Amino acid sequence: MSEPLLVVDKLSVHLPCGDRIVRAVDEVSFTLQRGQTLALVGESGSGKSMLCRAIMGLLPGRARLPAPGRIVFAGQDLGVLKASERAGLCGRRIGMVLQDPLSALNPVMKIGRQIAEPMRHHLGMTRVQARERSIELLRAVGIAQAETRIDCYPHQLSGGMRQRVVIAIALACEPQLLIADEPTTALDVTVQAEILDLLARLQRERNMAMILVSHNLGVVAGRAHETAVMYAGRVVEQAPTAELFARMRMRYTRALFDAIPRLDDPAQAMLTAIGGQSPDLAALPGGCSFAPRCARAEERCSDQAPMLVSDGHARHRYACWFPCAVGATA
Amino acid sequence: MRFVGGKFLHLIVVILAVTALTFAILDLLPGSAAYAVAGANASAHDIAAIQEDLGLGDPALVRYGKWLAGVLRGDLGVSLVSGQPVAQAIASHLPATVELVVLAQLFTLLVAVPVGLLSAWRVDSRFDRFCSTLGFGLTSIPGFALAMVLVYFLALKLKWFPAVGYAPLSAGIWPNLKSLFLPAVSLALVEWVILMRVLRSELIATLQEDFILQARAKGLPAWNILLQHALRPSLFGSLTVFGLQVGNLIGGAVIVEQLFALPGVGRLLLAGIFAQDFAMVQGCVLLIAVAYVAINFLVDVGYGLLDPRVRRGGFARG
Amino acid sequence: MSATGCSIRACGGGASRVDRKAGGVFWLAVAWLALVAVLAVSAAWWPLPAPDQIDWVRLTAKPGDGGHLLGTDNLGRDIAARLLFGARVSLFVGFLAPCIGLLAGGLLGILAGFYRGTIDALIVVVIDTLLAFPRLVLLLVVAFVFGSSLFSLTLSLGIVIAPSLALIVRALTIRIAEREFILAARAAGANDAAIILREILPNVLMPMLVYMLVMTGLVIVAEGSLGFLGLSVASPMPSWGGMIAEGRDVLAEHPHVSMIPAAVMFLTVLAVNLIGDRMRGWLDVRESQL
């Protein structure tokens, strides 16, 4: 097996907030091979977006990355790079698709220019070259009449089209890694699948690696090679996607699974809300952070934090003292 | 088209209201220009004759009607004091005012925009704090005190600039700019703070937007993000403030004009009020009102240019 | 969101600054204002000469000379005493003029923003007329008709700031009137007056109070500028602006005559501005709405 494209090793992101510290990401590790997809799943506030932004190097100014956390991209430790070198990766070798296409596009700039920007900046293309390439890209992401649409302002496009434009921007420089942070959350249900399929197709065609972030386990199913479930800044369960769906060990994962809206039957969707609130990341309990909301929690759970351990089966790891029985239902 | 028509009507009504208000207010004043015109040695008979000469005998409404009719013919009347046509007097005072406005606002922009950008980019940095503290300081002193300090150091001590006086453009670009430098800086010292604050706070809000994150994810350099992406959507408040500032300076920079002995519209207006030269006051008020209204219109047009989404009618203030 | 309000979003989003805590500077500013206010109120009880008392032999005396704590001005009047009584003018004008402006402007703004349509159009014409009307003419004419008394000064400054306040209130009202709770109140059968008084006014009031503080600083400085044009309050009432303007004459030889009142005005306006800034931070009122 070749060298992994991305290695995230014991990465933590701390945000000072007043006189306390918010542990937005807490010692997360994973590796991602070229052409593979990793799904990050969790509730909002579980640290998925912060993790993505840490990889991109786009954390808020006051965020800290305490040792020994490392991000290694294509063999290069990103921590030692200068800001400008880091910026040279963004858009060029790592692309990013943001959650809300309505706000991710500059409202006062024509979309053609927004697509062309990274190419002109990173690849040194001329205006004309970049424009031609932009039209190609728009076609590639499935926008008809690309030649005219390229001179539109974002508000003249529908939500789905805008997300396609955002994807085109992310793909402009043929990145090796695409980070898609909840790419479909803000879209109509009917459009969601189209966009996800588009991403999958593009990934295959271009042999990109992808990190697909979602709060919806359903989105991930069948689209990611591997899935990591995050809770309160930590990865609490990680496995190849099929394996995970087959044998969920964490009650939190199961709760997420139960919360999947049934696309085939929206009326019957069982939106099982997970009881309780997500924890205060600045004052995490000493033990398992899910313990206060866990039906099965015992004294040990609130005393000692469980480590991410392998269950010895097909790279399946989880962090729980009392995992669900294999095959059992919650 | 209906929108433009409606707005035009609004502007006309505002101008009419302002000039009518001026007539009404001036009519409230005791006395008349005749006394100011006649000097100390005139008899009551002389005063009555002058009153007649100046056409001050008619009721205010009649005079307003006559004046309005004159304006429509392009005739603003003549100064009650000097007999000079008002339009001519205003025209001779406009260059100094316009140049002062342009230069002051240029300085304002030159300082406010870079400082606003840098402050917003690194909120709470030492630079940001320094600039906002400086701004608070500058807006805490009356403008004439600032101008006094400037004159004392830059004109009297260092002799870099003339202390007073206006050199018209015909005297050469360099003397002209030198003569307007201190007055313009005196004005800009306060104005940039206000503009910078508005720009900074709007920029901070814009920089939180996802499209800025997206731009950063493209790996674009900071200056590119600030100038190409963040600045333009953050200019709405600044444009409004900028318009108000320009409007205020036309006829409103009295103190600076007085301190630096500039022949500006503000001084013409002040002298007109003191001499009760109503024709002159009325002419100046008309100019100021028209300028205000025109600037407002331009600001509205500016909103449209800034943001392609603004295509709706009504005043963008709504 | 977490119960403590210190989640990632609360801390990371918005234009929040460190100003959530008051800080020493803030309290310093409050203390200074309080001091000025106390001195203004108690001005008459201090063992100082009357503010118009002339020391016939000590003109432009240096601070400390002949028992004059801060010296005397051009006419031999005690600067300390004049500062105290001048504080009354500055605080009175600085407090009341924005109140007048707010009362007049707030009423116009709320009516325009609430009713929209014809009423709005009419009120906007009134506001625009006042804005386009040169302030100088207004200030001078009021001074002419009513004489330059404290009352007329306050009134005219109030009128001058009313239209811009009206525009802000109008914009705020429009925003608030579109919210659900107004619709709910309407649906519940509340009449216009009740909605304005119970729903809109409380929501407009807090941001307006912050703007009032901003205006207070502006008005105190404006009084200073009017002093330059000789349009401030009439003697024997001293005013800070008048003191600075009078001292201009002897600036070169006796800078303290002008500089002491200038410094006091500077510190006071700075204090007002700092307090206003902090309060704006707490209330999250954006400056761009100004």
Added chain:
Amino acid sequence: MYARNDSRKPPVWAKGLCLLALVAILVQGAPASASGPVQGGSLTVGIEEDFVGFDPIKARFLGAMDRNVLLAVEERLFDLDEKGNLVPELALSASTSPDGKVWTILLREGVAFHDGTPFNADAVVAHWQRLLDPKNRYLGRSALEPIESVTRADDHTVRFTLKRPWIHFKIQIGSAGFASVIPSPKAVQEDTQNRAPVGTGPFVFKEWVRNDRLVLARNPNYWRKGRPYLDTVVFRPMPDMQARFSALQAGQADAIVTDRGTHILQAREDRTLKVYSGDYAGPYAFLFNSSKPPLNDPRVRRALAHAWNQEFLVKADFRGTIPVVTDPYGGSPACGDSGYRKHDLAKAKELLAEYGQPVALELAHTNTPRGKEAGEIAQRLFKEAGVTLTLTPLAPGEVFRKVMNGEYQISSWRFSDYPDMGPYLHESLGSKGRVNFSGYASPAMDEHLLAQATSNDAEARKKALCGVARTINEDAVFLYLGGRRFHILARTDVQGLSATPHPVVRVGDVWLAGGARMLQNAR
């Protein structure tokens, strides 16, 4: 003193001596430098307010600054020397008929106005007839009432016919007023004279941009050969006193007219500046409205006169740069002590106690720093005597209106200045005076006024005038705020300035030492 001596400026010692001796310095200039007048250069003069206009009828009254231009562009038939003798200017001689009712004046030949119109008897006659014609409503015509007619005798001779012998005739044609200067008849006829004056003087009017500048250029065809010295003169109105002085210090003005005490004192200390001063008549005053209570009671007026403190005002407001006066004459005639009521609080209180009612008054003053300061001092002084004074700052025109209509109690007032104050005081203080705005009337005053008007004997006339001064003080008709003394502050290289009976920079006499200075550093 001596350490500061400097070869470039010989008069330092003289200045020091003068100051030490506490001698009132009238003309504090260097003696004419040995090198003599130099041709060329440009002079910039900072003045207090803009000009009003230069046509006697259109301008209606002579603005405080107007003489500066009037006397540079236009000329009189005669100038007056200090003793009141006629000095020929546009005229060559004047002779009077035995009955004193006809004056025949011979005019200079070969002089032309700037517009090419020849100067001759027609020009003089046209000017005077225009002023005398009641239809034209020249506001100063009542002062010309004794003149019956002005006629042309021949091309260069005019004849003034009087209704009766008139002692002031010489003053009338020789003073620096509207009537005495002769404008170009063409410019008057074309109605351009008011804004673009044309005369025969040493300088030609170039342009006048209101509130900014009025520019004069050298008249190359001036009849006095070799004059004037300067190429251009620029008058710049700088209303702010501080700005005017800054302009002088920073070099934007070569000379300024000012009455600000601190600046005059500063200039005296400044070796690069010189101060030129001159006294003239017509004091600053607080005028009492004697026609209405409580000021119709002489006891109240006298009480206020004792409560008032002119010395303090002069010291505080003018830093001692204007004289304390006890009569309205500015030194000629000198009346000595005329029973001036000195500051005496006890006496003031005594008089008020006699009056027996509380006194509250309103002072209408001009809305200028000067007016304010005088008002504030009066307010405090009167308060100490137990009189409440309310101050009403007003625009100058408003003060005029209130005074002319008698709608005032006390008002700041500036008496006009005339070389001979007699006729003017006759109109201002006489019971039937045309400009008696104070409503004051007393037989004693009328008697003195009549005596000075009819007397042909210099000594008797002086006595009558001093009687007027004494009666003013006795009845406390008005309060003196100080005498008129004008100050021109100029750079030391501005030469040829002299004291004049008016605050006029006589630019026709001025030259610049090292006239090339302007060319070297064009400012």
